[in-house]
Amino acid sequence: MAASSRPDPAGARNPDRCRPAALQARLQGEQRFTADVAHELRTPLMGLATAAELLSQELAADYVRDRVKVLGGLVEDLLDVSRLDAGVEVADLLPCALGPLVADCVRRTGLAVELREEEGTGPAVGTDPRRVDRILANLIANAHRHGAGPVVVTVGARRVDVRDHGPGYPDELLAQGPQRFRTGAAERGRGHGLGLTIALGQALVVGAELEFANAPDGGAVATLLLPDADPADPGGPGDPGDPGDPGDPEE
Template sequence: MTARGVGPRLLDPRSLRWKITALVALACGAIAVVIGVLVHRATAERGDRTGRDLAIARLGSAEQEFSRTGRRPDYASLQPTGSLPRPLAQAVQDSRVPGEYALWYDVKAPNWYWMWAAVPVGDDQVLTVRTDLSATVRSLQLLDRSIVKAALAALAVVVPVTALAAERMNRRLRHTSRTARRIADGDLDARIGRRGRARDEITEMSTAVDEMAATLQGRLAAEKRFTADVAHELRTPLMGLVIAAGLLPEDDEATDLVRTQVRALRGLVEDLLEVSRLDAGAESARLDEVPLGDLIDEVSRKGDGPVRLRLTTPATVRTDPRRVERIITNLIANAHRHGAAPVEVIVAGSRITVRDHGPGFPDTLLADGPQRFRTGAAERGHGHGLGLTIATGQTAVLNARLTFANAPDGGAVATLDLPA
C-alpha cells in the first residue's frame, strides 16, 4: 500500500476506473476535435469570403476610377498579361465574361496570404489589386491555438473528475468482489449490504449476491440440521440393534452377517454425529507436545492393512494427538479402501503424506474438495464420502492444512501440514 491507502490496483491501467477515465477522455478529445475542425472550417470559409469580397470591392473601385480618369489608384497596378503570376494569368484567361474579375489566393512564399483580383482593361493590359489577408490568417491560427488550449484545459478538469467519480463505483465493485470471495471461501455470513441511496446495476448485483448467499446459507444449515437429526434419531434404535445382535447365537453365519452390518451402521452413525459436531463448530483442539514419528508409527500399526512408513527428521509439534490420529487413520483407510497397495506414509518435519498406488482421486474431489456422500465411486470404489470430510473438518480444528493431489506416476496423495 502506498500513501493514504492507494494501492497498486488503483494505479493499474487495466482497472475499470482507468478504462472509464480513458473512454471519457477519448470521447471528450473526439468532441473537441470535431468542434475544432468545424469552427476552423467555418472561420476559414468566412475569412476567405471576406477576403474575396474585399478584393472584388477594391478592384471595382479601381476599375471605375481608371475608366473615369484613365489613371489607376495607388493600391492598384496596371501591367501586361505576361508579367502576371502564372495562376493569376490563367485565371484571367479562363474568365469568359467581359469585365469578369479573376481571383487567386496566394498562400506560398514570398507573397503569403494575398488575395489577388484582376480584370482586363485593354489590349494586353490587366488591372490588378492584391489584398493582404495575413491578419485574417493569424486570427485563424490564434483561434486554433485557443481551441487546443481550451480542449486541454477541459481534459485537465474532466479526467480527474471522471477518475474520482469512477473510483466510487470501483470501490463498490471491489467490495462486492471481496465479499463474494469470502462467501466462496466459506464465510456464509458475509454480506455486501447497500451503500448509499443509488439504485443502479451495481446495487442490483449486490442485492442478488446477498440473496444468493442467504439462500445458500439456509440450504447448508438445513442440510447440517438434517445430518445431525438423522444421526441422533438413528442412535437410539441402533443401540437396540447392537444389543439384539449380541444376544444372537454364536457360530452362526447369519449372526456374523448381522453383527458386521450393525457395526458398519454404527460406524456410519458415529461419523454422522462427528460431522454434525464439526459443522456446528463444537469441536476444539487440546494442544500437547507430540512427537510425530512415534504417533504416526503407532497409527500405522493400527491400520486395517500394511503400511510402508518412512520417517525423515520427524518434528515434535504442539497439536492434538487424538485429532491427528483421526485424520491419518481416515486417510490410510481411504487409501486401502479406494486405492491400491503399497500404501506409504511419509513423515518429514511437520508434514505427513499418505499415498497409495491406485487410480488416484477423482477430478471432482480435486476441484471441489471432499463432499459428504459423494465418493466418485467409478474412480475410487464405494463408500459414503465421510472419511475425507471428517479429515478435512478435523484439519480445520487443528488450524492445519490438508491438500489432495494425484502423483504423476499414478496414485492418490494426501498431505497434512501441521503448524510447526
C-alpha cells in the first residue's frame, strides 16, 4: 500500500491520541543515538588504552595524537548535530557571488578538487558563507573518503554540484536521506556518518536544498540549491571573505 501524507481525522480531533506514539518514537531515537555515540567513542578510547600498554613511547605518542584528533572531530560533529536538532542555529544571510565563495571553500579543504564554473552563473545568492563552507567541506570530504577521484565541483546559477566517481550513494541513503552513524554500504568505506547529516542540517538553516543522486555513468552527486539574494537587501554581492574556521569536516 502506498504511503500517504493525509492526516488521521481521529488524530486531528483528538491530538492526545498521537502523543504517546510520538513520545515513544522520540525516546527510541534518543536511545539509539546514545548507544551509537557510546560505540563511536569506545572504539578510539579502547585503541588508546591498547597503545599505552603495547606500543613504544614514541609510537604510542603518535597514535595518541591521531586518536585525540579523531575524538575531537567527533565531539565537534556531535555538538553540531545537537545544535541543529535543537533548532537554535540562525543563519547570517548575506548577498554573495557564488563563484568566488565556492572557490574559497574548495581551497580551504586542501583536497584535490577539479573546480568548474558554468557561464552565466546568475545573480548573487543570499546565504551564510560560514555555513556554506561547512556544507561543501563535508560534501567534498565525503566524496574523497567514500567515493573515488576525480572529485569535481561545478558551480552554476544558484547551484553547486559535488561529484565523485566511486560506487555512488547506497539505495538506503537515496530513499531516506542521510542517517547519523550510518554510512549505508560497505563499499562506501568507514566513518561515523555525520558529515552528510550536518551538511543537510546546515542547508536547511540557510534555506537551501540539498539533493543526493547517482550519476547515470557512475559516481555520487550532491547538489546544493541556494536561494537568490533578497532584492530588498541594500548590500551588493561582496567578497565572501574568510568564514572563519568551520571545524574539521566529518570523515
